[in-house]
Amino acid sequence: MRIHFTLTDLARTRLAARPSPLAVTTFSAFRLVQRAGAPGLDGWRRQVRAGLAAPGDGVDRPAPQKPYFAQLAPRDPAHPIPRFLRPHIGLRTLDDELERLLSTPQRALRADLDYVGRHRPLPRWTRDLADGDLAAANGLAAAVRDYHRVAVAPYWPGLAALLAADRAARTRQLGDGGIEEVLHALGPRMRWRPPVLEVQTRAEVEYDYHLGGRGLVLAPGAFSSYVPCDPDEEQPTLYYEVAPDSDRHPLLAPLGGPHGGLAALLGHSRAAVLEVIADGVTTGQLARRVGLSPASASEHAGVLRRAGLVATRRSGRFSHHTLTALGSELLLHAAASRSPAP
Structure with missing residues (x-):
């Protein structure tokens, strides 16, 4: 091309200003069925397939009634991907992006699906989606959440x-x-x-x-x-x-908390703060997600900022925190080192 x-x-x-959780989720669904790519993804595939095969418990992982997302996600390299499943403007969370998807104008949905339908077969329920059917849209959003919870959320840090x-x-x-x-x-x-x-x-x-x-x-x-x-x-x-600069891959194992080596260097609270700031957060969001008071969250972010790991900018009454290049690389190496060797 x-x-x-x-x-x-x-x-x-x-x-792009920030990654799109929805686009990451959509591309992961393609990689789940296509075995090409980094060898480290093989372990991820095994874990995700096992998780998707496990029955939902009705509370933590409700199973959608129809395989909406699996039917719409690409399965062939030549398949075009609907624009509403790969937004070019990423929002902070998947729920934010799904809310945006649910508010997509009907005309835009129809044009998007018409284009995709000219290049690959689409399931019949997408006609309802193109016609603005709320049940079809909610079913798709529920299916994306269900898949994301198993395939992406545990590995997001x-x-x-x-x-x-x-x-x-x-x-x-x-x-x-x-x-x-x-x-x-x-x-x-x-x-x-x-x-x-x-x-x-x-x-x-x-x-x-x-x-x-x-x-x-x-x-x-x-x-x-x-x-x-x-x-x-x-x-x-x-x-x-993007491929990691390592033989190990961040998807070899779920990232269930701050890495031991990183926590030993920074302390458990600051290691957790650094991981959360990778998403780009305000002080209030940081405090809620880490479970600290706003004052403590601000103090930890200040220490990391003075160490050159975090950048902070003011916007009105809010402070918005992001990782610097040094902070990103430190977190990346910590993520790779916590994965088991291939």
Whole structure:
């Protein structure tokens, strides 16, 4: 595939502000059935399949009545993915993104599903979804939550660290050499030959995609890459697969709490604070998620900020905390080291 840029496209190409939990979940569903990828994902597949096969308990993991998400998620590299399942603007939580999905205008849903339906068969219930049927939309949202709870949520701290570290590295590339430096370094399957980005795909036919002045959003993908295919997409997004700089993978084992080595270095509370800040949070959100008072959460964030691990910006009455490049890399290495050796 060849993605064609104009000067306007280069000027409008940018990095995604934050990862989308919904897009990560959608790409993981594809990787669950496709065995290509990092060997570390084999352990993840075994654990997820076992978790999905276990009966729901009716409280913690209610089973949806229909396999909405499994039927709509891609199963073939050539399958286009509905835009409402891979938002280019990521929100803080999956629930936030599902609320946005449920409020998607009917016209946008229909146009999205019409395009996907021209390239692969769709289940009959998607007609109801395109017609604005609330039961179909709620069924899809419930199925996404059910799958995410098993396949993504237990591994999110490691995934968030992986994606945050990659964004920090891309931001440094952008500052050092501009957007072309970023395009040069997207991975071995992508080659920047101005004004064209060549992408190796598994499709049997060659395809030229012209951005036409819309620019491109570059978003890291934890499970799979995905290249733009819809010619009418308002803001094309290229998801490039991020691989850890290690033989170990953050998905080899669930991340059930602060890593022992990281906790020994920072203390259990500050290690937990660092993991939560990987999602980008305000002081109030940080306090609630870690179980500390706002004053204690602010104090821990301040210590991490002075150590160069956390950046804080003020917006009105709120302080918003994110990881620095150093904080991202520290959390990423801690996530990798807690996984068992292959």
